[in-house]
Amino acid sequence: MSFFDELNAFSNSPLQQVSLFQQWLAERPLALFDELRLHVPILQLPGLAVVTKYCDVADVLARDQEFGVPDYAKKMHRATGDFFLGMEDGPDYEREVSIMRLASNRQDLTRIAGDLQAWIDEVIAAKAAGGTLDVVGDLSRRVPGRLVSEYFGASGMPDALLLDCLRALFRDIFANPGDDPVVRDAAATASSALCAHLDNLVETQTAQMHQGAALADTVLSRCVGMSTVPETSFEQAGIRRNIAGLIVGTVDTTSACVANVLDYLLGNPGILDKAITAAREGTLDDVRGYVYEALRFKPQAPTLLRTASVDAVLAAGTARAITVPAGTTVVVCLMSGMFDPDQFPAPTAFDPQRPERDYLHFGSGMHRCFGRHINRLQLPMIVRAILRLPGLRRAAGADGEMRLDGPFPNRLIVEFDTARS
Numbered sequence: 240m241s242f243f244d245e246l247n248a249f250s251n252s253p254l255q256q257v258s259l260f261q262q263w264l265a266e267r268p269l270a271l272f273d274e275l276r277l278h279v280p281i282l283q284l285p286g287l288a289v290v291t292k293y294c295d296v297a298d299v300l301a302r303d304q305e306f307g308v309p310d311y312a313k314k315m316h317r318a319t320g321d322f323f324l325g326m327e328d329g330p331d332y333e334r335e336v337s338i339m340r341l342a343s344n345r346q347d348l349t350r351i352a353g354d355l356q357a358w359i360d361e362v363i364a365a366k367a368a369g370g371t372l373d374v375v376g377d378l379s380r381r382v383p384g385r386l387v388s389e390y391f392g393a394s395g396m397p398d399a400l401l402l403d404c405l406r407a408l409f410r411d412i413f414a415n416p417g418d419d420p421v422v423r424d425a426a427a428t429a430s431s432a433l434c435a436h437l438d439n440l441v442e443t444q445t446a447q448m449h450q451g452a453a454l455a456d457t458v459l460s461r462c463v464g465m466s467t468v469p470e471t472s473f474e475q476a477g478i479r480r481n482i483a484g485l486i487v488g489t490v491d492t493t494s495a496c497v498a499n500v501l502d503y504l505l506g507n508p509g510i511l512d513k514a515i516t517a518a519r520e521g522t523l524d525d526v527r528g529y530v531y532e533a534l535r536f537k538p539q540a541p542t543l544l545r546t547a548s549v550d551a552v553l554a555a556g557t558a559r560a561i562t563v564p565a566g567t568t569v570v571v572c573l574m575s576g577m578f579d580p581d582q583f584p585a586p587t588a589f590d591p592q593r594p595e596r597d598y599l600h601f602g603s604g605m606h607r608c609f610g611r612h613i614n615r616l617q618l619p620m621i622v623r624a625i626l627r628l629p630g631l632r633r634a635a636g637a638d639g640e641m642r643l644d645g646p647f648p649n650r651l652i653v654e655f656d657t658a659r660s
C-alpha cells in the first residue's frame with residue numbers, strides 16, 4: 240500500500256496521520272519521499288509542513304529570519320549554556336561564531352589531518368593481529384573523542400565518561416522531542432560533570448597564562464589567550480559554553496556517519512569492491528566521493544527541523560506554493576532533496592562522482608555545520624582505514640549487524656585477514 244493510501248484511511252484523525260508520517264520516515268524514508276516529491280511536494284499535516292524538493296529545502300534553510308531553529312536554544316541553555324546553533328541571526332550570533340572561527344580555523348586542517356592519521360593508525364596497529372574490529376567502539380567514536388580532547392582541548396576526563404556525557408547531552412538536545420524526563424535527567428548529570436571539568440580547565444589555564452606558562456595549543460587554550468583582548472573575550476562562562484557546544488556535535492555525528500557508510504557498503508558488495516579499490520589506489524577525494532554518496536542512501540540526519548516565526552510562503556511563485564502559519568514546524572527533508580532528480584540526476588544510481596557542493600549532509604544556510612571542513616577529512620580518513628583492511632567483511636551473525644542505542648549506532652563488528660590467517 241502506498242503512503243497516501245494509508246494516509247487517506249486516517250482522513251478523520253489528523254494525529255494518526257502525523258504518527259503515520261513519522262512511522263514511514265523511520266522505516267521507509269525513500270519510498271515516502273519519492274511519493275511526496277511526485278504527488279505532494281509540500282505536505283501539510285496538523286502543525287507540520289513537510290518539504291521534499293531540493294530547491295524548497297535549500298530555500299527554507301536560506302530563510303533563517305522566517306524559519307528559525309527549533310527549541311535547541313532552551314535545551315542548550317539548560318545543558319551547557321547558550322550556544323550559537325540555538326541563536327537567531329544578529330550581533331550575538333555574529334560575535335560568538337566569529338570568535339570561535341578564529342579559535343578553530345582552517346589553517347588547523349594540516350595539523351588535524353596528521354593527528355587523525357596517527358590516532359587511526361594506532362587503533363589499526365593495535366587490532367591488526369586480532370582480525371576483528373568494532374567500527375564504532377574502536378574507531379568511529381574513539382577518533383573524534385581524541386579530537387575533542389587533544390584539538391578542542393577538553394582533555395583530562397576519562398575517555399568513557401567524556402563520550403557518555405557528550406552522548407547524553409546530544410540525545411537530550413537533538414533526539415528528545417517529547418522532553419522525556421529520563422533523557423533530561425541523564426543530560427543534567429552529564430552537564431554537571433562536563434561543565435565542572437571545562438570550567439576547571441579554563442580557570443587553571445587562565446592562571447597558568449597569567450604566570451607566563453606556555454599552554455598546549457588547543458581551541459580552548461586559544462580562547463583563554465584571546466580573553467585578554469576585549470574584542471575576542473567572552474564573559475566568565477563563555478569559553479565553556481562555546482567549547483561544550485562544539486564538542487557535543489563532534490563525536491556521535493561523526494560516528495553515525497562512519498557506521499552508516501560502512502553498513503551501506505558492506506550491504507552492497509559491488510560498490511564495496513570499488514570503494515576498496517579507491518581506498519587502496521585512489522586519493523582521499525576519491526574515498527570522500529564514496530562516503531558522501533553512501534551517506535545519501537543512509538544519512539546521519541535525514542531531516543532537519545525549522546519553526547516558522549511568521550506566516551510564511553513556501554515555494555513562492557510555483558504551483559505548489561502554500562502559506563504556513565507562524566509556529567508551524569517545517570520538516571526539511573535533506574535526504575529527499577538529495578534524491579530529487581532535478582538536482583541529482585539518476586538519483587537511485589550510486590555515483591561517487593557527484594559534485595560535492597550538492598550534498599546536504601552538513602545542512603545549509605546560516606547554521607551550516609561548523610565542523611564541515613574537519614568532516615571532509617575525518618570521515619573519509621576513518622572509512623579509508625577500514626576499507627584498507629585485507630579481506631574486509633561483516634562479522635558473522637548478530638555481531639555483524641549494526642546495533643543501536645536509540646538513534647546512535649553503538650556497535651558494528653567487521654572481520655579481516657591477519658598475517659597469520
Ligand code: HEM
Nearest residue numbers: 323324488489492493539600601602606607608609610613
Ligand atoms: C568536528 C565535528 C563537528 C563539529 C565541531 C560540528 C559542529 C557544528 C555546529 C557548531 C553547528 C551549528 C553551526 C551554526 O549554528 O552556525 C553544526 C551544524 C550542523 N552539523 Fe555539525 N559538527 C561536526 C560534525 C558533524 C557531522 C559529522 C555531521 C554529519 C552529518 C554534522 C551535521 C550537521 C548539520 C546537519 C548541521 C546543521 C544543523 C541545523 O541547521 O539545524 N556535523 N555542526
